[in-house]
Amino acid sequence: MHVVVCIKQILDPEIPPREFQVDPQTKRAVRGRASLVISPFDLNALEVAVQLKERAGGRVTVVSLGGEETPEALRRALAMGADEAVWIRDGALEATDASGTARCLAAAIAKLDEPDLVLFGRQAGDWDQGLVGPMVAEALGWPLVTNVFQTRGENSPLELLQQAEGGYRVVAATLPAAATITNHEANVARLPKVREIMLANRKPITQWSLGDLGLAADEVAPRVVVEALAVPVPEGHCTFIEGETAQEKAQNLARALRELKVI
Amino acid sequence: MQVDLKLDEEQRQIVAMVRELAQERIAPFAAEWDEREEFPWPVVEAYREAGLFALAFPETYGGVGASAVTQVLVVEELAKVDATAAIILAVQWLGALPILVAGSEAQKARYLPKLASGEWLAAMALTEPEAGSDVAGLQARAVRVDGGYRLTGQKKFISHGAIADVLTTFARTGGPGAKGLSAFIVEKGAPGVRVGRIERKLGLRASNTAEILFDDCFVPERHRIGEEGEGFSIAMRTLDRSRPAVAAQALGIAEGAFAAALQYAQERRAFGQEIARFQAIQFMLADMAMGIEAARGLVYRAAHLVEEEGRGGGRLTTANRYSAMAKCFASDVAMQVTIDAVQILGGYGYIRDFPVERFMRDAKITQIYEGTNQIQRIIIARSYLDLAPGP
Numbered sequence A: 001m002h003v004v005v006c007i008k009q010i011l012d013p014e015i016p017p018r019e020f021q022v023d024p025q026t027k028r029a030v031r032g033r034a035s036l037v038i039s040p041f042d043l044n045a046l047e048v049a050v051q052l053k054e055r056a057g058g059r060v061t062v063v064s065l066g067g068e069e070t071p072e073a074l075r076r077a078l079a080m081g082a083d084e085a086v087w088i089r090d091g092a093l094e095a096t097d098a099s100g101t102a103r104c105l106a107a108a109i110a111k112l113d114e115p116d117l118v119l120f121g122r123q124a125g126d127w128d129q130g131l132v133g134p135m136v137a138e139a140l141g142w143p144l145v146t147n148v149f150q151t152r153g154e155n156s157p158l159e160l161l162q163q164a165e166g167g168y169r170v171v172a173a174t175l176p177a178a179a180t181i182t183n184h185e186a187n188v189a190r191l192p193k194v195r196e197i198m199l200a201n202r203k204p205i206t207q208w209s210l211g212d213l214g215l216a217a218d219e220v221a222p223r224v225v226v227e228a229l230a231v232p233v234p235e236g237h238c239t240f241i242e243g244e245t246a247q248e249k250a251q252n253l254a255r256a257l258r259e260l261k262v263i
Numbered sequence B: 001m002q003v004d005l006k007l008d009e010e011q012r013q014i015v016a017m018v019r020e021l022a023q024e025r026i027a028p029f030a031a032e033w034d035e036r037e038e039f040p041w042p043v044v045e046a047y048r049e050a051g052l053f054a055l056a057f058p059e060t061y062g063g064v065g066a067s068a069v070t071q072v073l074v075v076e077e078l079a080k081v082d083a084t085a086a087i088i089l090a091v092q093w094l095g096a097l098p099i100l101v102a103g104s105e106a107q108k109a110r111y112l113p114k115l116a117s118g119e120w121l122a123a124m125a126l127t128e129p130e131a132g133s134d135v136a137g138l139q140a141r142a143v144r145v146d147g148g149y150r151l152t153g154q155k156k157f158i159s160h161g162a163i164a165d166v167l168t169t170f171a172r173t174g175g176p177g178a179k180g181l182s183a184f185i186v187e188k189g190a191p192g193v194r195v196g197r198i199e200r201k202l203g204l205r206a207s208n209t210a211e212i213l214f215d216d217c218f219v220p221e222r223h224r225i226g227e228e229g230e231g232f233s234i235a236m237r238t239l240d241r242s243r244p245a246v247a248a249q250a251l252g253i254a255e256g257a258f259a260a261a262l263q264y265a266q267e268r269r270a271f272g273q274e275i276a277r278f279q280a281i282q283f284m285l286a287d288m289a290m291g292i293e294a295a296r297g298l299v300y301r302a303a304h305l306v307e308e309e310g311r312g313g314g315r316l317t318t319a320n321r322y323s324a325m326a327k328c329f330a331s332d333v334a335m336q337v338t339i340d341a342v343q344i345l346g347g348y349g350y351i352r353d354f355p356v357e358r359f360m361r362d363a364k365i366t367q368i369y370e371g372t373n374q375i376q377r378i379i380i381a382r383s384y385l386d387l388a389p390g391p
């Protein structure tokens, strides 16, 4: 089984809200003191892939398209149990969007050695669009199962456990297939071990440019224009609920909440 | 020497992993462990899983042979959330050091792999009720008998004393003074070794600090480390290498307290503004930060020198001056910074709901153990004076 996991490196979403800023000119988040991390759902996807490898054998390849600090994310993935890493790196990708990213990833996956399954996080922790996974599946012409949290079995068709209202649904997917992964207690990402971190630093990272992928710069130009980007300013108001007795206060509170359409 | 504090990629990744481990598996529980004065076994389990014990052991014995700098970075990172958790690693390495610097091949093969994995815990028992700083004045006796020795005496304040599987210890095989000492390995459950009092402490409360009583305890000859009479030297060669880890613990405590104070100062309002706007608070923050950065420089430099000089098992000379400076300076900084952090938090600083009072209590021990700061100052001064090497 050859599983490919596409990961994105993003600004740590856990930074204090006070520190989060966007640049209204470039319409991007300001890096500030935030560190770069692997997008949370991508970590779940990695965990699902490594568990599958541990059960069914085979190997895991991680692919990431990104800037100069991408190797750090790839090494983290290698330390978690991935076997190979591919870094899609090209100056022309600086401003690309979901469609351009998907085009590159699809080309990279097609170039890899016969993948059986490709996994994505459900959505990236920065823009939360959830577009790349489905777009890659479309480009490859592979079946796609969304909101998966675990896999069962060892061969095609592989059982994918898909989150559903009040439970889960089991989807048998003929391979090759693509899936987007959501978080679940079954796929909490493992912490890498010291030894694996050290070994990961000795594994090579393959680099592919647009040219290597057979793509031209205009094919990955952004198709979505962000018009404006701003951090919402939360406003707080305080209302005192009056009343003689506890019951009266409770009634007034209920009325107030209903008027606010909270209940 | 070169001054390069930039971490390499591997170090940054290990530190990042340790930070996550600390946030998930230590920070949420540290106050409770402290309160209950209960040894945090879940931390040992977390270290075993992550392979952290292995850092200080060579690859030939199941370790990963990380540099001394990487070791101190890890201890520092852990101490930012909990000094007790941080010292668990340092004590493991301290306990193993006599074997690493002077053990036989057979001893290394028997003990080091299990200590590297964390399956066994180690402790180093040097201090006695009547001899702490004055190592040459140890009184425990090891009398030669057929096939080995019989140990009698008392060890005091031994970190992990009650829980260790392997104890490295020191006793007198010869006459008075430094030359009469020898080093031994005592395994848990050996007849004649007993755990006495478990100490109740000002800080580091969840750490296990125990008295060890040897009563005619038989130690086979193959468990003597090095030669007879080599004990004092082995103790010194051990402490030569272990001090940067305690210095790193102190540095981490200071950083943890500073971070808490910095955050609080920007949130707490008084007289209509954030208290961080008061110059009195800013000056405290500035002093704390300066102390921390200066300590960091010394700690990393000491670790770097221990790494360079420490390969064989001999005594360190150049590194010693700097590890004494690092331990002494970083622990003094930790004490001052934690006191100031409590001050910045005002009444809340004194309350157990916030971690800074724990940091302040924990900081104190770093000025005392692995050689008090008075002893460190003696080492530093003597490294410049033309006198015989001291304690």
Ligand SMILES: Cc1cc2nc3c(=O)[nH]c(=O)nc-3n(C[C@H](O)[C@H](O)[C@H](O)COP(=O)(O)OP(=O)(O)OC[C@H]3O[C@@H](n4cnc5c(N)ncnc54)[C@H](O)[C@@H]3O)c2cc1C
Pocket (backbone or CB within 6 Å): B123, B124, B125, B126, B127, B129, B130, B131, B132, B133, B134, B156, B157, B158, B159, B160, B201, B204, B209, B365, B368, B369, B370, B371, B372, B373, B374, B375, B378
């Ligand atoms: C929590 C904890 C954990 C510990 N863990 C361990 C452990 O794992 N293994 C172990 O062997 N020990 C351990 N110790 C013991 C510790 O290392 C000793 O307490 C320390 O070395 C000081 O020895 P002492 O208590 O006998 O003080 P003393 O040596 O009696 O010193 C008392 C005071 O006199 C000063 N003093 C002594 N000699 C001089 C001098 N020549 N010049 C100037 N001042 C001097 C000291 O600085 C100190 O202020 C631990 C102690 C504690 C509290």
